[in-house]
Amino acid sequence: MVEVEPAFMRTGEKAAALLALSRLEVQLTALRLRIMASADDVAVETGARDVAAWLAHQTQDSPKSCRAEQHLATALDSRWTRLAAGVTAGAVNLAQAKVIARALDELPDDLDPALLVQAEAHLVEAAKEYRPDQLRVLGRRILEVIAPEVGEAEEAKQLAREEEHAWETASLTLTRRGDGTTRLSGVLPDAAATRLATYLDAFTSPRQQANSAPQHRARGQAFCALLEHLDPARLPAHGGDATTVMVTIRHDALARDLAAAGLVGTDDKISASEARRLACTAQIVPVVLGGRSEILDFGRTRRLFSRAQHKAMRLRDQRCRGENCTIPASWCEAHHWEPWSKGGKTNLADGILLCSHHHHKAHDSRYSAKRMPNGDIQFHRRT
Numbered sequence: 001m002v003e004v005e006p007a008f009m010r011t012g013e014k015a016a017a018l019l020a021l022s023r024l025e026v027q028l029t030a031l032r033l034r035i036m037a038s039a040d041d042v043a044v045e046t047g048a049r050d051v052a053a054w055l056a057h058q059t060q061d062s063p064k065s066c067r068a069e070q071h072l073a074t075a076l077d078s079r080w081t082r083l084a085a086g087v088t089a090g091a092v093n094l095a096q097a098k099v100i101a102r103a104l105d106e107l108p109d110d111l112d113p114a115l116l117v118q119a120e121a122h123l124v125e126a127a128k129e130y131r132p133d134q135l136r137v138l139g140r141r142i143l144e145v146i147a148p149e150v151g152e153a154e155e156a157k158q159l160a161r162e163e164e165h166a167w168e169t170a171s172l173t174l175t176r177r178g179d180g181t182t183r184l185s186g187v188l189p190d191a192a193a194t195r196l197a198t199y200l201d202a203f204t205s206p207r208q209q210a211n212s213a214p215q216h217r218a219r220g221q222a223f224c225a226l227l228e229h230l231d232p233a234r235l236p237a238h239g240g241d242a243t244t245v246m247v248t249i250r251h252d253a254l255a256r257d258l259a260a261a262g263l264v265g266t267d268d269k270i271s272a273s274e275a276r277r278l279a280c281t282a283q284i285v286p287v288v289l290g291g292r293s294e295i296l297d298f299g300r301t302r303r304l305f306s307r308a309q310h311k312a313m314r315l316r317d318q319r320c321r322g323e324n325c326t327i328p329a330s331w332c333e334a335h336h337w338e339p340w341s342k343g344g345k346t347n348l349a350d351g352i353l354l355c356s357h358h359h360h361k362a363h364d365s366r367y368s369a370k371r372m373p374n375g376d377i378q379f380h381r382r383t
Helices: 011-037 040-046 051-059 063-078 081-088 094-105 113-126 132-140 142-146 148-168 190-204 215-229 272-281 307-317 356-362
Strands: 181-183 187-189 245-250 260-263 269-271 284-289 295-298 333-336 351-354 367-371 377-381
Touching: 011 051, 011 063, 011 081, 040 051, 051 063, 063 081, 063 094, 081 094, 081 113, 094 113, 094 132, 113 132, 113 142, 132 142, 142 148, 148 269, 181 190, 187 190, 190 215, 215 356, 307 333, 307 351, 333 356, 351 356, 356 367, 356 377
Parallel strands: 245 284
Antiparallel strands: 181 187, 245 260, 260 269, 284 295, 333 351, 367 377
């Protein structure tokens, strides 16, 4: 084909040639990867760090891409033999192989080996129809496809880890530029930035938390809390109603920790514990589904404590009722001692004030909560 002038090829010949060359390119790549997987002696012979470094130097290729190919070569040679066969046959291209191998590597270490084999086979078969970006999405949810009951539990664990990491690493900085503006990952007028900082400091209580998280991290977490406390009724109409977030969750999942809830209109999900926490204070509408996804209950914001009830609790509690916490009541959130998801009532007897930190702990399945004789809540990390 090198000697053929493409301009003189018929349309069908060009199409056939493009597909054949693409397949051949994949097969050549597969052969190179097979050799790379057993080419440690080349690095030893030349004193190179590894075969990827040697190959990058010899071919003037990117060291990063050569190292990525070496990792893939090792994975195909030692772990993912079905994927390797697909690449060798030219049925799975290199970009697809990288996505599939990564998805398989991220599966739980204690997963049943039979499920691991099934997951690999399913993704290799899916490569016939899906692009790398589509395979990436499928790979993240492969357990939901091959073993829904296992996938749901693992997804819930992953969501819990991601939510904890997101909360712990939340960060927000306000840096004055000296030209009348303040940088907040974007640019705001100084007056608006000062107002925002005032609101955030009301949540973080810097005077009372001098030895807690750094200011930028505390402000990041406070920004999340501020968004949760916005009143949708005071925001512009959106989609025919005041801005509202609807969360769907199955009825049998409300009382379980290993479950996930979906945010209507997006592909995002949150853990069941996060959904229960948000149901205490945030303006969300829970949509409880039955076994066939029929709507069993369409929640209303009446489950939230009223302003009058908030005032009564502030008068009664005076501060966050987390043990030894001194955050004043005006900066606290109302929490259902008997969870709303389990039939808890929105009344003063069932309500208690907790700061944002302790409210997260109250809905964290890793902690147990016990009410003390004086009304405070004592938290303990479960063992």
